[in-house]
Every structure is written in structure tokens, then in C-alpha cells.
Amino acid sequence: MGSRGFLWFLIIDIMSKKNWPLWEIFVRSKNGLEHRHFGSLHATDAEMAMENARDVYTRRNEGVSIWVVESKHITASNPENNGELFEPAQDKVYRHPTFYTLPDEIKHM
Amino acid sequence: MSEENIKNLEEIFEARIARDEKIEPKDWMPEKYRKTHIRQMSQHAHSEIIGMLPEGNWITRAPSLRRKVALLAKVQDEAGHGLYLYSACETLGISRDELYDQLHSGKAKYSSIFNYPTVSWADMGAVGWLVDGAAIINQVPLCNTSFGPYARAMVRVCKEESFHQRQGFEIMLSLCRGSKEQKAMAQDALNRWWWPSLMMLGPVDAESVHTEQSMKWKLKRKTNDELRQQFIDQTVPQADLLGITVPDPDLKWNEETGHYDFGEIDWDEFWQVVKGHGPCNKERLSARVNAWDEGKWVRDAAMAHAEKKELNKLKEVV
Ligand SMILES: [Fe+2]
Numbered sequence: 001m002g003s004r005g006f007l008w009f010l011i012i013d014i015m016s017k018k019n020w021p022l023w024e025i026f027v028r029s030k031n032g033l034e035h036r037h038f039g040s041l042h043a044t045d046a047e048m049a050m051e052n053a054r055d056v057y058t059r060r061n062e063g064v065s066i067w068v069v070e071s072k073h074i075t076a077s078n079p080e081n082n083g084e085l086f087e088p089a090q091d092k093v094y095r096h097p098t099f100y101t102l103p104d105e106i107k108h109m
Numbered sequence: 110m111s112e113e114n115i116k117n118l119e120e121i122f123e124a125r126i127a128r129d130e131k132i133e134p135k136d137w138m139p140e141k142y143r144k145t146h147i148r149q150m151s152q153h154a155h156s157e158i159i160g161m162l163p164e165g166n167w168i169t170r171a172p173s174l175r176r177k178v179a180l181l182a183k184v185q186d187e188a189g190h191g192l193y194l195y196s197a198c199e200t201l202g203i204s205r206d207e208l209y210d211q212l213h214s215g216k217a218k219y220s221s222i223f224n225y226p227t228v229s230w231a232d233m234g235a236v237g238w239l240v241d242g243a244a245i246i247n248q249v250p251l252c253n254t255s256f257g258p259y260a261r262a263m264v265r266v267c268k269e270e271s272f273h274q275r276q277g278f279e280i281m282l283s284l285c286r287g288s289k290e291q292k293a294m295a296q297d298a299l300n301r302w303w304w305p306s307l308m309m310l311g312p313v314d315a316e317s318v319h320t321e322q323s324m325k326w327k328l329k330r331k332t333n334d335e336l337r338q339q340f341i342d343q344t345v346p347q348a349d350l351l352g353i354t355v356p357d358p359d360l361k362w363n364e365e366t367g368h369y370d371f372g373e374i375d376w377d378e379f380w381q382v383v384k385g386h387g388p389c390n391k392e393r394l395s396a397r398v399n400a401w402d403e404g405k406w407v408r409d410a411a412m413a414h415a416e417k418k419e420l421n422k423l424k425e426v427v
């Protein structure tokens with residue numbers, strides 16, 4: 001697609017959505033902690049999502065930093081694939097320190 | 110999927126819930142589970158935002174700045190509660206627009222309590238004390254419900270509700286310690302809000318259709334009658350403390366059961382209001398529909414503005 005065509009593709013994509021898109025909100029409750037998913041909300045753009053997130057999710061000092069991500073940009077794993085994704089880790093006990101037997105006299109290990 | 114397959118999946122699903130595992134939006138779930146949750150969560154969300162109307166009515170007339178900021182903050186919280194619940198509901202694959210449609214067309218229900226009018230300032234006290242009080246009793250068990258997004262939303266909601274009830278009780282307390290007229294206002298508010306608050310906890314167990322299934326899915330932990338008894342037992346001593354009288358001649362402490370006995374609830378009134386014939390059903394719904402319709406140009410303009418900004422950014426890139 002040429003750059004013109006690409007632009008028109010984007011214009012049509014933008015024009016065709018009539019409802020305010022959905023955004024996922026992540027809040028860091030204090031420095032030293034990770035951003036955690038707090039919920040979602042609808043907003044026209046990132047700026048408005050940020051303002052609304054402040055009003056909706058941090059009315060009582062719940063946060064010091066906010067991330068907003070348009071929901072459509074999140075790819076989630078499918079629980080149906082949980083077997084192939086997560087089961088292989090289950091029999092890899094040797095990845096845990098308790099797998100290794102050491103004499104009781106050994107300290108600090 | 111074959112019928113037998115589905116039956117197997119359902120058994121695994123029910124066992125997960127019985128083990129206290131949470132269900133997340135993308136997990137397989139029976140259609141009935143999805144539908145029941147959409148219905149209950151959206152009804153709850155609708156109740157939160159319709160619930161803003163009776164109290165919004167008094168914001169401009171609050172008797173002091175202290176009362177005004179508290180009431181404003183409470184009403185804003187209710188908007189927030191609606192939003193937490195709508196977004197939790199949307200994770201089940203229904204859009205916000207569809208949910209609003211169901212409310213605006215009258216297809217969806219919201220809590221009947223909000224179809225009663227708030228005629229005096231004392232009603233702000235009674236609503237916070239009794240209505241938020243009954244809501245808390247209903248909601249606390251939901252913090253442990255099986256559907257993850259609902260449970261998480263309820264944790265946040267419950268944290269915020271306690272201020273609602275306390276500010277309401279404080280209003281009642283000031284009125285009851287005030288002039289004779291002020292105390293009479295408080296008594297009048299209690300007279301009008303007591304019975305509807307008891308109805309808020311739902312029909313009697315014998316007539317409650319969803320109880321068994323809801324218990325299994327942890328949408329309910331106690332029956333309506335148990336919750337109602339709990340509400341009465343904890344609220345009557347609070348009324349005593351205020352020095353006002355619960356409008357029930359049959360209300361009596363029962364030494365044997367360790368609970369209050371109480372009089373017959375007028376369930377005809379309850380069903381009338383549920384069916385749309387309460388004092389304010391029409392007013393509430395039309396206020397909501399008008400706000401939505403009249404706000405349309407604002408929503409459209411905001412969207413157009415965002416699109417224009419986005420396009421300008423793109424043009425710079427291309
Ligand atoms: Fe609420």
C-alpha cells in the first residue's frame with residue numbers, strides 16, 4: 001500500500017468507529033510498586049482517557065502514575081491454550097532451589 | 110460442541126467455583142452464567158447511576174459547604190461505581206451502548222428504591238444511612254463472588270460505601286440534636302424510607318426465583334431474609350441512638366432468637382414499583398434518557414475533535 005492509500009485506510013478506519021473506544025487503565029499506587037490493572041473506561045483519545053482515569057480511579061490518593069492503553073492494542077492469551085502455554089513449567093522442578101538436596105550443616109545457601 | 114462435552118465442561122466449571130477459584134472473562138462459561146452475570150451486573154450499574162438522581166436533587170440546596178462537598182463527593186462516587194460495574198460487565202462481550210439501550214428502553218431494571226422522591230434535606234440523611242446501609246449489606250458478600258471482574262469492582266465499591274453511610278448518619282444526628290422541627294424532619298424521613306429500605310433486600314426467600322443458582326455461583330452468600338434480618342438488627346439500635354422511632358408497631362426484640370421480630374412488609378407496593386408504577390419511575394428514567402440524548406452532540410463533537418487531532422498527526426507523518 002502506498003503512503004496515500006495507507007492514509008485513506010486509516011481515515012476510513014477512524015471514521016467508521018462511532019462510539020468512544022475502550023481504554024484499559026493501569027495505576028502505580030506508589031513509587032516502588034508496579035502499575036496494576038485498575039479497570040477500563042471509554043474516552044475519545046488518550047488525553048481524555050487520562051483525565052477520566054484520574055477522576056474515576058484515583059479519587060482517594062490511589063495512585064502516583066497512570067498508564068492508559070487502548071484495549072484493542074492488548075493481545076491476551078486464550079485460556080484454551082493454557083495447557084500448552086503453562087503446563088510445561090510444571091514438571092521443571094529443577095528450576096526451584098528446593099530441588100537440590102544439601103547437607104543440613106550448610107548455612108547461607 | 111456435543112451435548113455431552115458441554116455437560117463435562119459444566120461439571121468442571123461448577124467444581125472450579127466450588128473450590129473458590131475465580132472465573133475470568135475469557136474462560137469457558139455456561140451461557141446461563143454469562144447471561145445471569147450480564148443481567149445482575151448491569152442492573153447493579155444502572156442502579157448506581159439512577160441512584161445519583163434523588164441525591165443530585167439536593168446538591169444546590171445543601172445547608173452548608175461541608176454538607177455540599179460531602180454530597181457532591183458521594184454522588185460522584187456513585188457515578189464511579191456505575192462505571193466500574195459497566196466496564197466489568199463489558200468484559201462479558203456486551204457493549205456499553207447495548208447496556209444503555211436496555212436501561213433507556215425500560216427493558217433493564219434498576220433498584221426500586223430510587224423511584225421514591227427525596228422531598229426534604231433529611232432525606233439525604235436517611236438515604237445515606239438506610240439505603241447505602243442496605244446496599245452495603247447486599248454488596249459486601251459480593252466481594253467474594255466467583256466472577257473476577259465483578260468481585261474486583263465490588264471491593265472498590267465497598268471501600269467507598271462506608272463514607273456514604275457515615276455522612277448520612279451524621280446528617281440524621283445533627284437533625285436529631287437540633288430543633289424540634291429538625292428532629293421531626295428526621296422522623297418523617299425515617300417513616301418514609303424504612304419500609305422501602307427493607308424491600309431493597311429483595312423478595313422473601315420463598316418467592317425469590319434465583320436464590321439456589323445464585324448461591325452456587327456465589328452471587329449470593331445469604332438469603333434475602335437473612336440479609337434483611339441483619340439489616341434490621343443493626344439499624345434499630347442506631348435509630349434508638351438517634352432517638353427516633355422505626356415506623357413498625359410490631360417491631361420487638363426477641364430474647365429467644367436474639368433478633369428483632371418485625372411487621373408485615375407491603376409486597377404489593379414493592380411489585381407495583383418494580384412494574385413501573387412507583388412515585389418517580391417516569392421522572393427518573395426520563396431524566397436519564399434526556400441527559401443521554403441532550404449530551405449526544407457533546408459526545409459526537411468530542412469524538413470528531415479527537416479524530417481531527419489524530420488525522421493531523423498522521424498527515425505530519427505521511
Ligand atoms: Fe454506590
Ligand SMILES: [Fe+2]
Nearest residue numbers: 157190244248
Ligand atoms: Fe451500590
Ligand SMILES: [Fe+2]
Nearest residue numbers: 187241270273
Ligand atoms: Fe453509595
